[in-house]
Amino acid sequence: MKKIVFCVLCALGIGEALVAIVGTSLAYSPYYTHPDLTEEIAQFFNFKNTHSEYQISQSQMQWLRQGAIEEDDPPRWINHFYDPVHNHAWSGKHFGTLSEAEGLKTGTDFAPRMPLAAVDWATNQNYQAAYGQQKGNQTWQKAIKSYIDGDKKTAFVALGHVLHLIEDSSVPDHTRDDTHAGIHGDPGSPYEDYTKDYTNLHKLAVAEVLNTNNSLPFSFDNLAQAFDHIAHYSNENFFSEDTISNDEFLGPNLTQLKVVHHILPDGTFRKYLSNDVSHVAFIKVDDILTGKKKYSIDDQYFVLPSYVNRLFPEIVLTGEGVMRLFFREVEKYKEHPELLEPIVPDSNQSLTRAIKSAPKLLAVNAYNWYDIAKTHSSVLAHQASVALGGWWGAVRVKLGLADAVARGGGGELVPGVQQPVVSNQVVTSPALIAPEQNKNEIEKRSNQNVAISKVTLPVIQSVQRLDNNDKNSIQTLPALSTEQVPTLIKREEIFFSTSTQPSVQQATNYAGGGGVFSIPSTLSTQQGGNAITSTGSASDVVTTTTIATTTPPATTSVLATTTTSTSNSTTTTLAATTTVAVATTTPAVTTTSSPVISDIVSSTLSTVTTSTPTSTLVVSSTIVMATSSSSVMSSTTSAAVPLAGFVPTVVINEIAWAGTAAEYPTDEWFELYNTTDQSIDLKDWKILVSSTTINFKTINNTLISPHGYFLFKRTRDETIRGITADIIYTLSGGFNNKGEKVELVNSSGQKADEVDCATGWFAGDTVKYRSMERRDAAKRGSDPSNWQSNQSLRVSGRTFNGGQVYGSPKQSNFGFYSLNYTQEGTERILTPEGNPYILQYYQIPAGFTLTIEPGVVIKSYFADAKIDIRGQLKVNGTVDKRVIFTSGRDSEFSASDVATRVGNWSSPAPQPKDWQGLQFYPGAAGSFRAVTLRYGGHAFRPPDGGGFTPTVEQAIRGEQADITLDNVEFNNNSGTSLFLKNASSTIRQSNFAYGSRALEAYDSNLLVTKSSVSFFTHTQGAFYVRGRWPILDELSLSDNTFNPPYLDAVTVAGAGRIGSGTAVYITNLIVPAESTLTVEPGVSLIMAPYASINIQGSLFTLGTPDFPVQIMPYTSSEYWGQIIFNGSTSTLHHTNIQGANHMVRRLPENDGMLLIKNSNFSCDHCSIVDTWESGNNVYSTDSMIEITASTIGNNRKPSFSSTGIRVTGGELRLNDTLFNNLTYGLYGASASLPNLVVSGITTENFINVDQLSEPRSWFDSWLVPITTTTTIATTTTSSP
């Protein structure tokens, strides 16, 4: 009997074992992760509700844990899935090689009901009650009712079940309908495996961190809202291993994810998909065996830690909201108990039926044999002891189903895990570690056999954007250069200059008669002289006026100084009483002209003492020269004497004494800099802060490379994200914000450097939390003038929560300034000191101005790096110091080490589209002078476009903005170099080269002068203008696919002009009334097929005999439309008009190369030839026309009828004009013949013209040569 009972109990035990086996891997670990997360939720609830009567006690915490564990009793787990997008439960999909139906059958064969979505399962009493033998009804309602009834244990156990469901609704596998069974070819859930390992080994501290960060909890109106929140968060932002695609779910959107490279410790890289906040998957390289590309989330460096780091806090925040909702509902139902559903009792399945179900559970978990066989054997014991008490645990051990070793609780210490160094650019950032303030608490816990946990969350440092067209194009940030050791101050050179020549008064009066007198040829400055007559009479002695200049002479020779070595200390700061004796040599005196200046009378030399530590002493001397009447002193000359005493090796280079942000005042850090050419091992070096030695908590590295940096972070590595600390230190109280004395002591005990800020920090602040940066490593650290507040953000380095760090951790204090985020001050000036600037995404708001000084270099390492301008951008280069906007790969304008980092791109050579460009928004203004802009033009969607707007490539885009360019070079930008829309732009002396288009202007005021455009490929013009007529002057286009500027449907506004020699291509031109277009000599108007020019204002062409104006088709076979003069006053000089009258629809009333209506028109020395098909060269209606010395007709006689001038009404004056190859020379409308004034025209003016005029009689009088001007009255004749 005992044996039978024993066997029965064994069977039960095995069933329980199977429960444990199955439960282990079907969700978060039921034994660690789930209960631990549940405890975190409760703890956070306690933090946030400190005055609540509902504070969770320790025993209640254990009940919650129990419920969280028990919810995974199979087959309850089939109800733990919730796809919030399609709103359904687990379907059996993604079950390895099984079909969906097979998978579902496998999982539900033993279950009493088909699966429910977790959101429904949590409140469906009937369903849960059907699981009578697997804990039965543990619904939300039961929890509330039990609590109201005073049965707190039952209530909290049930609540624990519900919280388990909330936790599972954060697992991407559960919200993306991924079975993750781990058998039948299913890869399982790397995320769950990771969290299992994580919580197996570490104690969570999520609640503490959230509380420290003052994270706001969520508030839910009902339980379903909580499920939806967490499930959507999980579904939309994360992948499961089998659902890394957008086939079923839109998020995360693979097309919007960036591909990021991370360098692993061995220098290889791995590509990740990232959404700016975290890594969501990694790209497996093409499968070696089959060549297929795969994605995976099974990455322990970035992806899985990213997931944990985001999901765990979200779970705790959501769970806390659920708990508060629970207690609100308790209150509500206390007042209205009639509203609460009756509790459905559990249905009791027979014991044997339940046991029989057990084997089928195993079908979904064979994978975990590895797991359970060894690793989780302790789990089985734990489960056994929990489920059936200690006796049963012993039985299981006897059966070989469990080891005797248990985890935790029993006194076993789990050691903390050493943080591995992934790469120099990767930081492990423990979102879950307790903050400094709770250090003691953590240590206490450590003593209680738990370890502090850390989660790796690297910050994206190198960002790669996929080029839309080139999937292999990648770029990463360069390594930052080492700080250049500054050169010593040069000694000044001092010069002498001479005085002016003394003036000598010449005797002009002499006694006696005239004569010759002589004057000594030279006179010394102190000598006088007199004139002596030939008879020897002497004048009075004349003394010279003083020759001494009133201008102090400057000395020419170098003031040489030496130091006496004995008075200098080589390693320590000079004491206050130390004097430095400086010997000088007397400078030589030179003169450039007479008279000779006397020797230096005296010189004085200052003796300098100092009581302030300094790296240099200024020595000065004064030289006095004798002159005739006064001593004139030279100006004081001085030279800086570098003291040999300060020999920098490793110096304190930067101190972030205020922390990194208001939220993180204790996130202090500092760095050292190695000034030498050798690596230095800092092992056994010490840092003293006001005589207190800081404690090195974690030493990742002790070697500081030549001219390299060494970073110390206080307490944790997440102090600065994105950059690994060399040493993590602890310092009680940290840096005092009022100042400290910081000393660096080498391994021999000698002081290597000192920064004495005991009376106050030299720089840095607690407003922006800027660090204090050393300006010159060669100068002493205690010299206040040797420090500055951080000048600019850098690309790398973020605060704990991803904010900006106003410092330059582990990089030069100069240069590599980041241009990112929105400009902070209304005025900002970029100087070459910040070179090269690293452009990311910089915004200049309205009312703000960014000024860029000569010599600034701005480089972009991101495909969509750009500047958005809503205010003003002033780029003030000079001819010698241009301002450069270029690609990060452009080694022409950068430090050499930057160039070497471009190896991570697919090719080291810069290319168009390496970055985006500059975008001017309405109301913005930009002025560019001496600027080079190249390799831009990465595609982007215009701001006014919607989701379906095609992308464009524009290096500079200006919309309703004012942009002037002066001496600007555009080179190798993709797409259009300059795009304007409703903008104003003046372009002078600028060159555009390479790309699709140089310029594209729509409805913009444009003036272009002395500029060139070459090597552009667009078939419709390298220079495209639509809308408003531009002013083009000396615009040269060459070597473009389509050379002439393309003026598409342009209208002249006001006084338009086109400069001499310019050729433009016109599709349509309008000169409205009140406007004028002046065409200068040599201009070619190249007309598009069917193109027309419509003049309602005035057209003046100023051709000359040598430089006529041409109006012609683009090719000889593509005739264009016509020029219409309507109500216009126009004059054409030396203008050749050819190949027109080819309209889309030509009617008799608009038939004419020149169609002149109600206008005053005159032309001289023009040709109007070659009309399309049968038509008129000129058709005038009611206009005053005068044509002088011109040619009208065709180059060859056409087969069709053609008329030179058809006239209706008005007046026609013809002077010395030739008609050739026509059917009719003149054609008058018989009903309204114009007045005709003719001179210099005979029959000889009509060459190959069939009929001189129509009507014939109109010109009968012309059959006789007319030598005088005859006016023929208008007569009315009948039509022929």
Place this chain on the structure above:
Amino acid sequence: MKPVIKKIFFIVMIPSAIVFVLLVTVVIKDVWSGYKWQRQVDNWLDARRKPYIEDTYGGKTPEETWGLFLDALKKGDVELASKYFVVEKQKEVLGDLRESIKLNRLQHSIELFSHQLVKEEADPPSSIKAYYHLPLENISGEREAYPIVFILNNYTEAWKIFSI
């Protein structure tokens, strides 16, 4: 025995005895079912465990397993090579290996696989998996980390290849 007592005995005891016998029968039946079920379970468990217990292919370390895998590939024995993978993936991998032969990629694959395995450390270390990668040069000349994951067969203490 007095008739009243005898009557009570029959009225009370016999039904009670019948109920008792029924209960015992049910219990025995259940227990017997349980015993039989237990044997079924054992057999079922043994059947599931068996491939893993018998799967002795693999080395004591992931590197050793990898070396054995490579040796098999170099000999052209793809069946043997597939055995160094976890049991449930062996069939799929064998298919891939055969496909790589068809695609003429096997030799090139061997060259790539012959690169030095680099172990990846992480916190927390996985309880069942070991992550490695091969530093391979991609078509752009960059050194990319090709992931290889191993898993420990706790029955045999042999490391198996989980994914490549």
